[in-house]
Amino acid sequence: MSRLNGALLIGLMVALAASLWAGRVWIDPFHPGFAGATAILVELRLPRACLAVAIGAGLGSAGAAMQAYLRNPLADPGLFGIAPSAALGAVITLCLEAYGVHLGAWASTFFALMGAGGAMALLGLIAGRQGGIALFTLAGMMIASLSGALMSLAISLAPSPFALSEIVAWLMGALSDRSWADVWIAAPLMMVGIGCFLLAARSLDALTLGEATARSLGVDPGRLQGLLILGVGLTVGGSVAVAGIIGFVGLIVPHLIRPFTDRRPSSLIVPSALGGALLLVIADSLCRIVPLAGGELRLGIGLSLLGAPFFLALLWRMRREGNWG
Amino acid sequence: MTLVAEHLFLPGRVENVSLTLRSGEITAICGPNGAGKSSLIVALAGLLPPVTGRVLLGASDLAQVQARERARAIGYLPQASEAAWDISVETLVGLGRLPWQAAPLHRAHASAAEDAAVIERAIRAMDLDALRRRPLSRLSGGERARAMLARVLAGDPRWLLADEPLASLDLAHGVRLLAGLRAQAAAGVGVVMVVHDLAMAMNHADRVVVLDHRRIVADGAPEQALAKAVIAEVWGVAAHWLGEAGSRALVVG
DSSP states (O other): OOHHHHHHHHHHHHHHHHHHHOSSSOOOTTSOOSTTHHHIIIIIIHHHHHHHHHHHHHHHHHHHHHHHHTTOTTOOGGGGSHHHHHHHHHHHHHHHHHTTOOOOTTHHHHHHHHHHHHHHHHHHHHHTTTOOSHHHHHHHHHHHHHHHHHHHHHHHTOSSHHHHHHHHHHHTOOOTTOOHHHHHHHHHHHHHHHHHHHHHHHHHHHHTTOHHHHHHTTOOHHHHHHHHHHHHHHHHHHHHHHHOOOOSHHHHHHHHHGGGSOSOGGGTHHHHHHHHHHHHHHHHHHHHHSOBTTBOOOHHHHHHHHHHHHHHHHHHHHHHHTOOO | OEEEEEEEEETTTEEEEEEEEETTOEEEEEOSTTSSHHHHHHHHTTSSOOSEEEEEETTEEGGGSOHHHHHHHEEEEOTTOOOSSOOBHHHHHHHTTGGGSOBTTBOOSSOHHHHHHHHHHHHHHTTOGGGTTSBGGGSOHHHHHHHHHHHHHHTOOSEEEESSTTTTOOHHHHHHHHHHHHHHHHTTOEEEEEOSOHHHHHHHOSEEEEEETTEEEEEESHHHHTOHHHHHHHHOOOEEEESSTTSOEEEEO
């Protein structure tokens, strides 16, 4: 294990312990002091922390893979249209429920996964056998904008202000009130997704020198595209299904990690997964302890509030140094 | 060893091109802009399947050769190669070993020690020893061109197909790059390169292939393939050669 991965792993362990500690009531995870403290730890905070690790790892590695695949440091896992398609599935479910159609407790998760699967299938159909990147990315952006439009349509058809606020709250992304069941849904999807990125890692290295050179090095562009669709679909689709839309992790984490590596995409995937997990555990703990009228800060909002200024500062520094990679 | 194009046809790019390339030679491909030079190189590298006709690598049809096996045999250096990430020279050169290393579903064809040795040799051959840890963004254009060529050499290819490797290089760097290519040819590699500078082709290639309007119009020793009459017909320029064979200069007008 590299020194970078080791440092990130230690950071993650510390952050995990702290996240069990922090919340509306502070609990020492090693000496829970009052009745019910153990239940809070095991049934509320631990699954939430595990979910933050799984989703952060999935989104972080997806960001690293997408930036490598599109050869662009500003690429984001959202570009393929998986996230809005998954969100569309969930929003339709919430709308139907508001109209009185009872679909069961896991309907929104299930239909969000269906939405992500639909987007993946569509991407696969469009991709064809050639595996060209530019047209494919445009197609992904079209899927994103179509899903976005359908989602707005569904929201505008919401029957009541209550349904509307429920949909909007869901879209903001959060890890609150999640259970072990959410962890069991998300974690395997993330693991398989990250596995896809690891299988694609060396091909992504070759892509550093452009599509033609990558093919001349023996890369099969169709296979690479398939792995990317599967990996991004599982990680992003899975994370939207259990936690709503959580932005910025996939964009920022690879940026933060890259200077500490040799800048090959294959050296970036595992550290980005660890870094994403670390960022999400910290951000979720902060959201929990920020005092806010009417509950806690939504993780999606918190990350954007944290992420956007940070990213602007990063761009500012990159501009000053004239260094874009 | 031979690399053979048989009646290669790619609509709008190259038409009915037949060509037998031999290893150990430097073959220059010349022609005006849009003549089909880059397309021919890409097709010979097996990256653009011809609509009709075929490319033969030794005895086997290149379209049937497995991609990684093809990648070990044929190194391709595109025009103006750029790296998306600011990797170091050493890391860049190491990318050339990809077709030899283990990959999902593929076994390794070289040991880690062999990989390291070939990378070392490529770095030495292109005189990059002092620059090995430097990121690409801190290299001059000439140094970067050498690093890119070292990446191809690290693949230990039997064929080296380069699209305008001399473009944007000053005289000294161009001469060094040519010396590197000559050393490869002497070691038995077949070198094929697109060249715009006709004097470079005349003085440094063993063989010149002239393309015009997607077809081969001259093919042979430089003195014949780049004769005054050919230049007048293909480029529409009245020019003549001065000097001795091996150190000729082209004078226009």
